[in-house]
Amino acid sequence: MSVRYxxxxxxxxxxxxxxxxxxxxxxxxxxxxLAVALTAAAVVVGLVYAGRKRVEPxxxxxxxxxxxxxxxxxxxxxxxxxxxxWPGKGAVFLTARGCWLSVPTAGLQQTVRYLQRERPAxxxxxxxxxxVQPQQHxxxxxxxxxxxxxxxxxxxxxxxxxxxxxxxxxxxxxxVSVSPLWQTARGAEAMQVWQEDDVPCSCASWMAQQDExxxxxxxxxxxxxxxxxxxxxxxxxxxxxxxxxPAVPAMVLYHFTPHGAPVLxxxxxxxxxxxxxxxxxxxxxxxxxxxxxxxxxxxxLPLLPQGGGVTPKSRxxxxxxxxxxxxxxxxxxxxxxxxxxxxxxxxxxxxRY
Numbered sequence: 001m002s003v004r005y006x007x008x009x010x011x012x013x014x015x016x017x018x019x020x021x022x023x024x025x026x027x028x029x030x031x032x033x034l035a036v037a038l039t040a041a042a043v044v045v046g047l048v049y050a051g052r053k054r055v056e057p058x059x060x061x062x063x064x065x066x067x068x069x070x071x072x073x074x075x076x077x078x079x080x081x082x083x084x085x086w087p088g089k090g091a092v093f094l095t096a097r098g099c100w101l102s103v104p105t106a107g108l109q110q111t112v113r114y115l116q117r118e119r120p121a122x123x124x125x126x127x128x129x130x131x132v133q134p135q136q137h138x139x140x141x142x143x144x145x146x147x148x149x150x151x152x153x154x155x156x157x158x159x160x161x162x163x164x165x166x167x168x169x170x171x172x173x174x175x176v177s178v179s180p181l182w183q184t185a186r187g188a189e190a191m192q193v194w195q196e197d198d199v200p201c202s203c204a205s206w207m208a209q210q211d212e213x214x215x216x217x218x219x220x221x222x223x224x225x226x227x228x229x230x231x232x233x234x235x236x237x238x239x240x241x242x243x244x245x246p247a248v249p250a251m252v253l254y255h256f257t258p259h260g261a262p263v264l265x266x267x268x269x270x271x272x273x274x275x276x277x278x279x280x281x282x283x284x285x286x287x288x289x290x291x292x293x294x295x296x297x298x299x300x301l302p303l304l305p306q307g308g309g310v311t312p313k314s315r316x317x318x319x320x321x322x323x324x325x326x327x328x329x330x331x332x333x334x335x336x337x338x339x340x341x342x343x344x345x346x347x348x349x350x351x352r353y
Contacts, residue, residue, distance in 0.1 A: 005316045006050040012320050014043035016327040024334035026341070063091035063101065064118060074098040075304035076122050077168070078112075079296075080105040081131035081146070084261050087293035098301035105130070105146060108153035113160060121315070123161050125307040127250075128154060129168040129297075132233055135263035135270070135285070140232060143268065147236040151244040166250040166304065169237070170297060171229050173269060174260030177284030181256040182297065183222055191226070191254075194299050218256070225254055228272050253297055260287035 021027065021035035068074075075098040086102050087093055093100040103111045108128065116123055130150050137143045157165055182194040183203070193206040207215040229252065238246045263270075263286065270285065 003050050005313075007047050009316065009319055009323070010043050010046035010050065013323050014039055014046075016323060020327055020330055020334070024331045024338075026334065026338060064114070066090050066092035067101075067119060067122075068094060068099060070119070070121055071307070072099070072122065073125070073307045075125050075127055075301050075306060076101060077301070077304070078103050078108060078126065078128045079131065080108060080128070080150070081170075082133040082136050082172075083131050083294070084133070084136075085291065085294040087296065093296070095296075095298050095301070097298050098304070100296060105150055105153060108150075109156040109160065112157045112165075116161065121307060123163065125305050126161070126163075127166045127168060127304045128157070129170055131170045131172065132229075133172050133174075133260075134228065134232065134268040134272075135174060135287075136261065137268045138264045138266050140268060143232065144236050147233065148241075148244075151237060151241070151247045154247050155244045167247055168251050168253065168297075168300070169229075169233065169249040170253045170255065171225065171233065172255040172257065172260075173225060173285070174257050174263070174287030175285035176258050176288055178218065178221065178256040178258060180258070180295075181218065181222070182299070183254045184300065185226070185252045185254075186250070191222075222254055222256070224273070224276070225256075228269065229254070232268060232272070251300065251303070253300070255297070257295070258288055259290040259292060262289055263287065 017039040018036055021032050021039065025032070025035065027035060067076075077098060077100050079100055079102050083102055088100070088102070091102045093102070101111075112123075112126065115126075132143075134143075154165065154167060183191050184194065184200070185191045191203055192200040193203055194200050195206070203219055207219060209215075234249070234252070238248055240246065273285075
């Protein structure tokens with residue numbers, strides 16, 4: 001919420017409190033004066049605090065102006081990790097199904113705090129996607145360190161927002177021997193295949209559609225990739241630790257593509273395959289080098305939380321009405337108390353005379 005709206009709420013609450021003190025609370029003259037003075041002091045402190053409460057903006061915060069205007073109901077995904085060939089010109093990439101925001105993993109908490117201050121309505125529709133391209137890593141210790149950093153950042157984000165911000169794990173492999181393919185796994189559910197029409201189907205149904213032998217070979221590779229992900233990525237994210245809670249992904253995505261950036265020699269995927277197949281050369285897993293924009297998993301956005309489309313002005317009006325409702329109830333209680341006291345005095349006077 002902006003400083004202007006915060007100060008308006010402080011002034012509105014102070015005005016209601018002063019009216020209650022002067023007109024409804026059963027206080028003597030000195031008590032009313034003290035209540036008014038304390039209320040005025042509290043409002044002044046609130047106004048000063050609202051002006052001083054600053055959130056350090058993240059580096060290159062120009063993306064804030066690129067966000068869609070309020071109200072915005074579609075999901076907002078914070079993309080971090082191995083996100084090469086980003087399709088957007090800036091940090092924000094808009095599609096018909098939602099908004100993608102590219103942020104460094106180390107800046108997740110800072111970015112969310114900045115959003116929480118400048119665009120609080122978007123917090124309810126946030127999700128975090130972490131991309132892993134094992135062919136771009138040749139040191140499992142470095143990858144594990146990045147995963148631990150993700151766990152810490154995500155824990156801070158969930159603490160600050162008081163929401164279980166969903167984590168999406170996007171794993172990608174590139175090689176000339178594979179065709180473009182997306183598969184997803186949600187919790188204990190079976191893996192699903194997402195085809196070009198963005199309609200999911202089961203793996204068995206997908207293999208039975210056409211070229212059953214070729215698709216069976218692709219599915220064998222996909223299962224091997226899933227086992228590698230469980231061993232190298234998910235085990236680190238979900239392991240028990242004293243410092244951070246486990247970061248269990250709400251959805252795991254597996255992506256095959258024939259195009260991509262040049263892979264590292266002796267990368268983690270190649271070493272894992274060599275250990276499990278005894279193959280020393282894997283020419284099929286060398287991608288066609290391309291600088292084309294990466295394809296984002298836009299098809300999963302309808303499955304993510306969406307916002308209510310509430311504008312900042314509407315939110316302020318709701319809170320102002322809430323303060324008025326509380327003041328109205330207090331005024332009713334005070335009025336009932338004053339009427340009761342008046343009736344008791346009248347009854348006492350009638351009995352006396």
